[in-house]
Amino acid sequence: MRYLSKKNRAILREMVSTDFKIRYQGSVLGYMWSVLKPLFLFAILYVIFTYVFKVGKNIEHYPVYLLLGVVLWNFFTEATVVGASSVVAHGDLIRKISIPRYLVVISSSVSALINLALSLLVVVTIALINGLRPETSWLMVPLLLLELFAFALAVAFILSAAYVKYRDITYIWEIMLQAGFYASAILFPLQLVPLQYQKWFFLNPIVQIVQDVRYSAVTHQTITMWDKVRPIFTIYPFIVIILVSVVARIYFKKQSKFFAENI
Amino acid sequence: MSKNKPETALEVRDLHKEFVLPQHKRNSVKQAFVNMVSRNGRTVQKVLDGVSFEVNKGDFFGIVGRNGSGKSTLLKLLAGVYAPTRGEVIAHGGLTPFIELGVGFNPELSGRDNVFLNGALLGFSRSDMEAMYDEIVDFAELAPFMDQKLKNYSSGMQVRLAFSIAIKAHSDVLIFDEVLAVGDEAFQRKCLDVFEDYKAKGQTVILVTHDMETVKQYCSRAMLLSKGKIVQLGNPQKVAREYSRLNQEEIDKESGKKNLRTTTIGLRVVIEDMDGKGRTSFDVGECLSVTTSWQSMQTESLPNSIVVNIYRRSGEHVTGFKTKTDGLLLGPGDSSVTARIKLDLFPGKYYLLVQSLTKDDEEIETIIEGPEFTIKMQDGMKWAGLVNLEHEWVSR
Numbered sequence: 001m002r003y004l005s006k007k008n009r010a011i012l013r014e015m016v017s018t019d020f021k022i023r024y025q026g027s028v029l030g031y032m033w034s035v036l037k038p039l040f041l042f043a044i045l046y047v048i049f050t051y052v053f054k055v056g057k058n059i060e061h062y063p064v065y066l067l068l069g070v071v072l073w074n075f076f077t078e079a080t081v082v083g084a085s086s087v088v089a090h091g092d093l094i095r096k097i098s099i100p101r102y103l104v105v106i107s108s109s110v111s112a113l114i115n116l117a118l119s120l121l122v123v124v125t126i127a128l129i130n131g132l133r134p135e136t137s138w139l140m141v142p143l144l145l146l147e148l149f150a151f152a153l154a155v156a157f158i159l160s161a162a163y164v165k166y167r168d169i170t171y172i173w174e175i176m177l178q179a180g181f182y183a184s185a186i187l188f189p190l191q192l193v194p195l196q197y198q199k200w201f202f203l204n205p206i207v208q209i210v211q212d213v214r215y216s217a218v219t220h221q222t223i224t225m226w227d228k229v230r231p232i233f234t235i236y237p238f239i240v241i242i243l244v245s246v247v248a249r250i251y252f253k254k255q256s257k258f259f260a261e262n263i
Numbered sequence: 264m265s266k267n268k269p270e271t272a273l274e275v276r277d278l279h280k281e282f283v284l285p286q287h288k289r290n291s292v293k294q295a296f297v298n299m300v301s302r303n304g305r306t307v308q309k310v311l312d313g314v315s316f317e318v319n320k321g322d323f324f325g326i327v328g329r330n331g332s333g334k335s336t337l338l339k340l341l342a343g344v345y346a347p348t349r350g351e352v353i354a355h356g357g358l359t360p361f362i363e364l365g366v367g368f369n370p371e372l373s374g375r376d377n378v379f380l381n382g383a384l385l386g387f388s389r390s391d392m393e394a395m396y397d398e399i400v401d402f403a404e405l406a407p408f409m410d411q412k413l414k415n416y417s418s419g420m421q422v423r424l425a426f427s428i429a430i431k432a433h434s435d436v437l438i439f440d441e442v443l444a445v446g447d448e449a450f451q452r453k454c455l456d457v458f459e460d461y462k463a464k465g466q467t468v469i470l471v472t473h474d475m476e477t478v479k480q481y482c483s484r485a486m487l488l489s490k491g492k493i494v495q496l497g498n499p500q501k502v503a504r505e506y507s508r509l510n511q512e513e514i515d516k517e518s519g520k521k522n523l524r525t526t527t528i529g530l531r532v533v534i535e536d537m538d539g540k541g542r543t544s545f546d547v548g549e550c551l552s553v554t555t556s557w558q559s560m561q562t563e564s565l566p567n568s569i570v571v572n573i574y575r576r577s578g579e580h581v582t583g584f585k586t587k588t589d590g591l592l593l594g595p596g597d598s599s600v601t602a603r604i605k606l607d608l609f610p611g612k613y614y615l616l617v618q619s620l621t622k623d624d625e626e627i628e629t630i631i632e633g634p635e636f637t638i639k640m641q642d643g644m645k646w647a648g649l650v651n652l653e654h655e656w657v658s659r
Contacts, residue, residue: 007386014383022371096366097384098343257346260339261282 015107038119079112083156091263101256140216157248161255199228205237269319278350312491328488356435365425370414403427556599566619576612607651
């Protein structure tokens with residue numbers, strides 16, 4: 001494949017490893033933080049949502065349900081926010097050499113993906129402690145993660161290309177993510193939403209992904225798209241993701257010619 | 264294919280590059296150097312204006328030009344970093360991967376990590392890099408420092424490391440941008456050795472430099488850019504001369520502005536030994552003859568006196584003499600004057616700065632970087648320091 005030729009893979013590998021080396025630069029625990037962060041996040045969520053806001057008391061394994069959602073959302077946030085500024089952040093490279101521009105965006109989302117994998121290790125451990133046992137339906141999860149990765153990457157491509165010209169992009173995107181966090185039903189079970197509004201949540205492709213992961217891995221009490229819309233409409237999130245990807249490809253390709261001079 | 268015609272490695276056809284300047288950047292320093300055209304209210308900066316040339320396989324191709332002439336933009340177009348506004352760059356056999364040394368170097372990473380990072384950006388796989396890692400470190404002479412962070416390296420060490428990786432790059436065409444501008448003399452020597460090596464191997468090299476000596480010595484072909492256009496293309500000696508002339512013109516123009524004077528009198532300086540042979544290398548105590556000539560028709564711009572200054576290459580002004588104060592008055596019939604100077608100078612490199620002045624001591628024309636000469640090292644110097652002053656001993 002031309003896109004990930006031997007040369008490009010070598011660049012990608014070095015960029016991702018640089019990213020990790022720099023990230024934990026000077027910290028005593030270093031890489032451990034990639035695991036400690038989701039662990040403490042879980043502790044906090046667990047205390048708040050089982051003792052203070054008992055929103056999930058009707059859902060089995062709610063702490064795992066919650067943590068899984070947060071971890072997936074954090075991945076999407078990291079991949080798009082870091083991805084959005086990736087081209088500008090690597091301006092030094094882009095102004096000097098002609099490496100394929102998409103590599104810097106991909107490298108930032110691969111970094112996010114590695115973080116996601118580490119976080120998921122924590123989630124699985126907690127799930128097992130919580131009494132969940134591996135099932136064949138867990139096999140769906142990697143496919144759904146791939147879908148989430150594709151969506152995050154496509155969004156990151158659009159944002160990163162736009163950010164070169166319009167530096168307001170990251171602010172706007174962060175505000176959208178704030179809203180998106182609630183629109184993605186991460187912190188609360190969808191059951192809490194009035195029945196007539198539930199299906200509208202699925203306009204957001206992330207809701208389909210997160211709910212399906214929860215359904216496959218945690219509990220069948222999760223409301224999924226299949227419960228809410230006619231089967232034919234379950235194709236909707238894929239159409240959105242494909243459309244966004246096509247736009248991303250065209251826009252990024254067109255803009256990337258001028259990155260070096262516009263940064 | 265005929266064997267006589269050299270194969271083309273790189274073709275540039277009618278290359279144009281314009282930058283659209285954001286409004287608030289309008290009054291930038293860059294403006295001083297480039298042609299500005301206003302188009303639909305936007306300010307467009309024409310950096311390259313129809314450049315066409317070819318680089319043949321095995322060429323050592325020098326690109327020279329003043330700051331702002333479009334050299335860097337041209338390099339970036341050649342390397343595919345910029346997209347041309349019009350025209351095209353045709354690289355026969357792969358794009359050239361790099362422009363500057365140490366691309367991607369990260370100060371927070373160790374020297375070792377930076378080697379691998381930079382290597383990947385130059386197109387090497389991990390295993391390629393592992394195979395040549397030791398060689399790179401040896402060449403850079405940095406083996407004891409490879410686990411230190413790059414930020415703790417001196418700038419010289421960083422350049423050495425970067426250069427050691429860069430010379431490993433194998434590509435049909437290699438581009439070097441001002442490599443010689445950095446590093447100490449020993450490092451520059453090393454660069455030149457590498458260039459020799461490239462020449463011997465028939466590697467195609469494109470080199471941007473300000474050092475005309477390098478152009479004259481190493482380049483097989485050269486090109487002079489000015490204001491985004493090719494002024495001279497081909498013979499490196501001619502290009503170097505034209506570059507110096509262009510610089511001179513610019514200096515004259517600037518000093519001319521100050522003096523409200525635009526005349527030049529074609530001032531020329533030639534150095535010879537006492538036998539009238541052109542030489543640039545002398546022994547301590549040998550005599551140098553400096554002949555300054557001019558051609559002027561108008562009486563008001565006739566030089567009334569000539570000043571010859573000797574500078575060390577490192578910048579020290581060693582000495583200077585003026586015809587008038589030495590008692591020689593130049594008349595309208597004169598068109599040259601020769602100074603004979605005994606070179607009681609310490610071995611090293613020197614150059615001349617020659618001025619022509621009116622009778623009111625106003626500058627007419629100056630040659631800032633005049634001819635250069637070297638005083639040869641010799642054993643058994645009879646005196647110490649920069650110069651040997653006239654002296655005598657008296658014992659009582």
